[in-house]
Amino acid sequence: MAGPLFEHRDRSFWLLQIGGWAGYALVNYIGSLMHEMRDIYTVVLLLGAYAGFLLTIPLRYLYQRIWELHPVLLMLVVITASYVCASIWAVIDNATYWEIYKFGFRPDSPFFYFKNNLAKFYIVLSWSGLYFGIKYYQMLQGERQKALMASSRAHQAQLKMLRYQLNPHFLFNSLNAISTLIMVKENDVANKMVNKLSHFLRFSLDNDPIKKITLQKEIDALMLYLDIEKVRFDERLDIRVSITDEAKLALVPSLLLQPLIENAIKYAIAKVEDVGILKLQAYVEQRRLVILMCDNGPDAPDKPQALLNNTGVGLQNTQERLQALYGKQFSFNLKPNQPQGLCVEIILPYETLENP
Known part of the structure; x- marks a missing residue:
C-alpha cells in the first residue's frame, strides 16, 4: 500500500498532513489524561494542532521552490523557515492558552516562552525532515520506475533494432x-x-x-x-x-x-x-x-x-x-x-x- 500511496504526491501529502496532525493532537490528549485537566483543554489541543496544520502548509511550497539549492544553503533555509514557523505557532498557542484555558496561569518567566518555542521548533523541524524524507523516497521510486520502464523499452528496442539493422x-x-x-x-x-x-x-x-x-x-x-x-x-x-x-x-x-x-x-x-x-x-x-x-x-x-x-x-x-x-x-x-x-x-x- 505504501508504494501506490506515495506515487500520488498531492494526495499522499494531504493524507499524511491530516493524519499526522490528527495523531499529534491524539497523542497530546492521551498524555493529558494522566493529569487532572479541564475539559476545555481538548479544545486547546485541537486548536494547537490546527494551527500547526495550517502553518506547515506554506513550508511545502517553499521547499518545492528551493529544492535545487546547494545542500548547505538548503539546510540553512529549512532551519530558518522551521524556526519562523515554530515562533508563529508558539505565539498562537500561548494566546490560545490565555484566552481559552482560564486556569489562572500566566507565566512571567521568559524561560517558559523559550522552552515552548523550542519544543515547537523541534516539532516543525521534524515535520520538515519527514517532508524531505518522503520527497526523496518518492523521487527514488520514480527513478526506479523509469529505470524499469527504460529497461523494458530498451530490450524491445534492441530486438527491433537488431532486426532492423x-x-x-x-x-x-x-x-x-x-x-x-x-x-x-x-x-x-x-x-x-x-x-x-x-x-x-x-x-x-x-x-x-x-x-x-x-x-x-x-x-x-x-x-x-x-x-x-x-x-x-x-x-x-x-x-x-x-x-x-x-x-x-x-x-x-x-x-x-x-x-x-x-x-x-x-x-x-x-x-x-x-x-x-x-x-x-x-x-x-x-x-x-x-x-x-x-x-x-x-x-x-x-x-x-x-x-x-x-x-x-x-x-x-x-x-x-x-x-x-x-x-x-x-x-x-x-x-x-x-x-x-x-x-x-x-x-x-x-x-x-x-x-x-
Whole structure:
C-alpha cells in the first residue's frame, strides 16, 4: 500500500498532513489524561494542532521552490523557515492558552516562552525532515520506475533494432555493392566497405541500448553506416556534419540516431532525383543538448508530427525510448525543412562522464 500511496504526491501529502496532525493532537490528549485537566483543554489541543496544520502548509511550497539549492544553503533555509514557523505557532498557542484555558496561569518567566518555542521548533523541524524524507523516497521510486520502464523499452528496442539493422534489404544492398566493387577491380574500396560493415554490425551487437555513450562515439558508428550507404548512392548522397566540441562530450543513448538516419535514407534520400542531403547538427544551449537532423526529401508531409503515429522501429520507437529514459526532460519534434524535406529535433539534458 505504501508504494501506490506515495506515487500520488498531492494526495499522499494531504493524507499524511491530516493524519499526522490528527495523531499529534491524539497523542497530546492521551498524555493529558494522566493529569487532572479541564475539559476545555481538548479544545486547546485541537486548536494547537490546527494551527500547526495550517502553518506547515506554506513550508511545502517553499521547499518545492528551493529544492535545487546547494545542500548547505538548503539546510540553512529549512532551519530558518522551521524556526519562523515554530515562533508563529508558539505565539498562537500561548494566546490560545490565555484566552481559552482560564486556569489562572500566566507565566512571567521568559524561560517558559523559550522552552515552548523550542519544543515547537523541534516539532516543525521534524515535520520538515519527514517532508524531505518522503520527497526523496518518492523521487527514488520514480527513478526506479523509469529505470524499469527504460529497461523494458530498451530490450524491445534492441530486438527491433537488431532486426532492423540486419534487415535483409540492407545486407543485400551492402553485399551487392561490395560484389560490384570486386567485379570492377575496386578491391581496396570493397575491402574498406567490408571492414566498415563489420565494425558497424559489431557496434550494433555489442552496445547495450540501456547504457549511454558519448555523442562522439555515436557519430563515429553512424559514419560507418553512412559510409556504406555512400557507396550505394555514390555522388547522390551528401552528408554534412556539424558537431561542437562541447556537444561531442555529451552522453546519449547508444544507437539513438541510426534508425532516424535509416528512415531518412529510405523515405527521403532514395526519392531525391538529384543529390540527397543529410545534415546533422549538435550543440549545447543552456545546459541542454540539441540534436538536429534534416533531409531534403520531396515527400515530407505538411504536418510532420503526425508521422509519430506510425508504428515501427523508427520515429515512434525512438520517442518512446527517450520517454522511458528521460521522462519529461526531453523534447522530440518533427519540423518541415526548407525548401523541402524533414527535420528531426531532439533536445536532451546535457550529461557528461564527469557530470552524469
